[in-house]
Amino acid sequence: MWVDLDERRRIRITCAKGLSEYLQQEVEQLGYGVTSSRPTGVEIEASMVDAFRLNLFLRTGMNVLFLIDSFDCRGPEELYDRTSDIAWEDIVAPDEYLSVVSNVNTPTITDWRFASLKVKDAIVDRVSDRVGRRPDSGPERENVVIQVYWTGDTCEIFLNTSGRKLSDRNYRKMPHKAPMQETLAAAVVMATGYDGSTPLVNPMCGSGTLAIEAALLASGRAPGLLRSNFGFLHVRGFDEERWQTMRRDAKRIRSKGDAKPIIATDVDERAIFAARKNAETAGVHHMIQFSVCDFAETPLPDDPGFVLMNPEYGMRLGDVQALEATYKRIGDFFKKQCAGWTGFVFTGNRELAKSIGLKVSRRMEFWNAKIDCRLLKYEMYAGTRRKDRGATT
C-alpha cells in the first residue's frame, strides 16, 4: 500500500453537529487518545489498520478521514500544483471511480466545487501521466473518496476511508415517518446510559431506529458488519486478508450475559411493519418485541429500566396544538404507569415538552439536522408522583 498499514498519521473522525462528546467516548473506549475535538468531530493519531477498525466499530462517527498530505495553499493554481506532487498513481488505480468533496473557508475562492474540480483534475492528470489512463470521476461516494479541507492558507487532503457516511448502516430499508439518523439514535441511546443490563421500552418507535441501535449496542455488535462497502476497500494495495480477519474477530464479539428485553411499539401498524423488517435486516429482530398499540398501552416488564420516546414535534401550528395533548398524556403515562423507571423524551420543541408537566432531572442537547433538540430525562420514583405535576421543564 502507498502507506505502511501500521504507520500512524492524523485521523479526523467527523460526526453530526453536537455528537462529538459521544464520539470521543467511543474512540477512547476503543483505546485511542483524542488529540483535539470540535463540535463536528475529533482527531487522533493512528494507522490505516486503525481506520479499518474505527469504520467497523464506531456508532456515532460519520466519516473516518486519513491524512494524505497537508500544505500551504494560496490559490487554485497552487492547489492544483501541490496536489499533483502527491503520488496518486500509488493510491488510485486508473480503473477506479473517484469522488472529491471539499470544505472551503478561504478568501481565495467562494465555491467549494471549484476546489474539488482542481483537486480532481490534479489527481486524474497525474494518474494519466504516470499510468496512461485516467480514473473516472463524479459525485458518487461508493469508491475512492478524497476529502479536502482548505482553511485560510492551509490545505489538508484526506482519504475518506468510510466512503459513504457511516450513518448509512444499510438496515433501514423502510424509513417510515421522520426517521432519526442512525448515528444520532446511537448517541441518544448512549446518552440514556443504557447498556443492555436493564429493559428498554421504546413506545412511538416509528421505523425502529432507537430500538435497533439499542439492540446493536446491547449485543456488542459492530455496526460496520452490516455494510459491505467502505472507501478504503477501493484504494490501491488494500489488505483484504487483514480486513477479513478483523471482520471475523468482530463477528465473534458478543456481550456477556443475556440482554434484557427491548420492547418497541407504535400506534401505526405500517411503522411496526417497517421496524420489524429493519430489525431483521440488522440481525437484531430476535432481541426486540414489537407490537401495535397506543404508547400508553405499551406493556412494561416487571424489572424497571428505561422508557425512551421520540414523539413528533410538529413544524406547523395546527400540529403543535394537537400534539400538546399527546405530550400531556406522555406525562400521565410516566407518572401513573412508570413508577421506578427512568423516562426519556427526545424532542425538538421545548414548548411542547412543558406539557409533559413533570420535573426534568437532566437536559441533554442534540441537533437533529438543523433543529435544536433536547433529550429530557425524568426520574419516576415510586411514591413521589403527585407532587411532580405542574413543575416546569
Ligand SMILES: C[S@@+](CC[C@H](N)C(=O)[O-])C[C@H]1O[C@@H](n2cnc3c(N)ncnc32)[C@H](O)[C@@H]1O
Ligand atoms: C417522530 S416518529 C418516531 C421516529 C423514530 N424515532 C424513527 O427513528 O423512526 C413518531 C412516531 O410516533 C408514532 N405515534 C404518534 N402518536 C402515537 C400514539 N398515540 N401512540 C403510539 N405511537 C404514536 C407515529 O406513528 C410515529 O411513528
